[in-house]
Amino acid sequence: MNLTDDPGNWFKSRNNGTPVSIIKRGERVDFKIDGCCTNTRHTVTLLIKPRNSKLIVDQDQSKSGTISATFDVPGVYVFICKVHPYMTGIVAVKDANGNIPDVTADSLPFIGHLGAASLPANTVLSVLRPVAPTDTDKAAKWDIRKSTDQIIPKTPGVGEIWINTQFERVAKQRDEKGTPKPGTITVVDAKTFAVEREINGLTAGGKWNNPHNMWANFTLDTVYNTNWFGTWINKIDRQTGKILQSIDVGEAPTHIVTIPTPGSSERGILTVPLSAENNFVKVEDGVDGLKIIDEEPTGEGRNHPHGHWLTCGRGDRMVVPNVFKGMGVAGSISILDAFTGNVLKEFVQDSDDPLRSVIQMPLAVGECHVNGISKAYVANAVSGYVTVIDVDAMQILKNIPVTVTPDGQTGKDILHTLQVPIQTPVSSGERFVATAILSLTTVPNAKSNSTDYVVIIDTATDEIVAYLPTPGGTHGVNWGAKLGGGYYAYVTSQFANVLAIIDPDPNNDGKGPDAAVVGTILLTNGSKDAGVTDGTGGQGIKPLPITHDGWIQPTVELAGTGVLSAEVENWISQLTPQQKNPVDSGH
Ligand SMILES: [Cu+2]
Incomplete structure (x- = not known):
């Protein structure tokens, strides 16, 4: 084979x-x-x-x-x-x-x-x-939907939603050897929820293969993209979709997060874990374009780091899931100094330690301050638990079982559930975590009554308050601004051709049991030769503007200075004071 x-x-x-x-x-x-x-x-x-x-x-x-x-x-x-x-x-x-x-x-x-x-x-x-x-x-x-399945949320969002439709076929999209490689980026207008355009890799010089995750610069004129089955990242002009540059960064780059730290010389630097290596790289986007400026290990020995996050606001620490350390599925979770790259703490899987036993193939991290404490939530693929970490004290607080067997049992591993928790970001309002649960099967479970789902975790109690059915292959989730205040969780599903939209708190009482799926948006756009893969493969997702504390303020500060495009100025003008500065969420 x-x-x-x-x-x-x-x-x-x-x-x-x-x-x-x-x-x-x-x-x-x-x-x-x-x-x-x-x-x-x-x-x-x-x-x-x-x-x-x-x-x-x-x-x-x-x-x-x-x-x-x-x-x-x-x-x-x-x-x-x-x-x-x-x-x-x-x-x-x-x-x-x-x-x-x-x-x-x-x-x-x-x-x-x-x-x-x-x-x-x-x-x-x-x-x-x-x-x-x-x-x-x-x-x-797969879960291929039709236009009649589309549901448009009553309340619009703000800005654009960038989605890695990683499995979409593109005719003549090939690597440097001439072998066809899949993947597009689909951009949805958050005001109308219509597909605005699609970006493919035909002009990437062969450096485009399974586009996986993205981040943007502070002016929101540039989007950076990783290629998980290749070795490159791409720099893309947001407004035109033109690929400006593609560079080699190492094997299987995963996610990108910029350093947001105010006053730091590293503000705006990209951090990129390499999942088929042991390191992450720092990439500067300077006058000469993209350039690697540093490379550091994300733990001791072998690491295979995947979807990291930096501390909201200060950005001084980086939380990294090291998927596997050697033979078997034991992984680790590292806390790094974002500036020096030094590993400050590494929690290595240990079957004898009740708090560390579940660290089996951790894939993705979400992080934000909750009531003044920096908290990280880490999804473990094999055990099916989310590990909650106090990043300030560098202590594991709790493990939350998020996967479910067909007959409704929780706390069982992947062999019992055939489910994998993946992205798990904290809301920009810090009240909720949304964890994407991907099912490897077409068999529904007795809690969400669906194959795939998102759990909503209340960050005050670290308990699950809702199981919400989502399309097949649920993989990515991230938070974008809802018009008039609050945030939507935008959800991608790799075995479907739709984007799901979750409102974590429709009645706005600060509690999540009323969380609901309020939208299902078709990602197809009739691309020639895509066939059934049109709009499929949803993985990385980046709502713009970036709404988390630390990343939204630099964009807001540039409003009215002439640096932002008219379109971005318009987005910023639609944000509430709370959305412009989510540092004191008041919950
Ligand atoms: Cu592989």
Whole structure:
């Protein structure tokens, strides 16, 4: 099998061109990670196997090259990549009669939560959304909506919403070797909730592959974009969508956050974790354009850092999820000095420590001050918990189980839920956290009555106050200004073609149990050759203006100075005093 950058076909069998390789017992599969099919490094990690199999396949760091495995027991083997955890490959091993044995509940506990002891292999594969190599498969398994499904919120937002529609196919969009690579950026007008335009990578000189996450500069005339299956970031002119520059930063860059610190010489510098390496880089956007000015490790040893955040307001500390440290799924959460890059504290997974046991493949962080304390919320992919950290005291406060089995149990890991919590930002008004829960299946759960959902966490109690159903493949969430005050949580879903909009507090009483999905916006725009992938792949999401404390004020300060475009001036004029300076949220 080749590991690839192709959505739904990330492990591609050379025998049948699909992510399901069918072999006989005792046969070997070579997993190839090379320039044929991917622009970065990966792992080949065996997650699910038949009960009696002794096979172990895993690596302690991201790799290129060939990884081989010989299959000892008939049955279904599920592989993932620990760098890009939704990359899914299947090896189905036939028994002596040529049949693939059923998948049992002790191999995959999820099945037990459906009330079954075992299920046919084909039944299990038919519900796995990441296994969708063709447009026909995607149309069947993914959550593809029509224009009649669209719901426009009654209250408009302010500004623009930038969305990485990472799986959208673009004809002739190729890497430097000429291999097709997916992904666009879809821009939604927050006033009308219409798709304003789409940006593709045709002019990126091959440095565009699975565009994953974005941030903007303070004047909001530039958007920076990462390419998670490549090694580059792009600098994009916001108004024209023109790609101004693309530079190499290292393997599998994830998210971008600028340093907001007032008075700092590093204000505006980009920080970018590299998920197939151990470091983050600092990138300056100066007179000569983008330039790497520093590179520092995000922990001790191997790290594979992903979606970080800087402390709201001061920006003096950076909280980084290190997805995996070696063999297995143990990760860590680091607190760094944002200026020196020094690691001040690293919480490493420890099965004997009740607070650190759940730090298994942490993927993303949200951070804001809550009642004067800098608090971080970290989503752990494998354990299904959100870890709450006091960033000032550098202490873990609590772990909140956010994933749910089909029969409604919480506190169970990925093998029971087949769900992964991903982005988990704190609202700019600091009252709520919205955590995106991605389901790997088409099976609903008994709490949200949907496959995918967002949980709303009250930051005063750190308890879940709402489970809100969202479209298939929910991955990204971020907060943008609601016209007249307050914030919307904008939600992306990688296996759907829509943006969901959540109002965390429609009756404005400061409490979240009335949180509701108030909008569903189609991200399709009829792009030629995109087919069923039009508007799909929603991952990184950046509402502009950037509403969090520390990032909104520099833009507001520039209003009326002639530096901002007329469009940005207009956005800023629509913000309430509270939205312009969310430092004292008054809750
Ligand atoms: Cu990968």
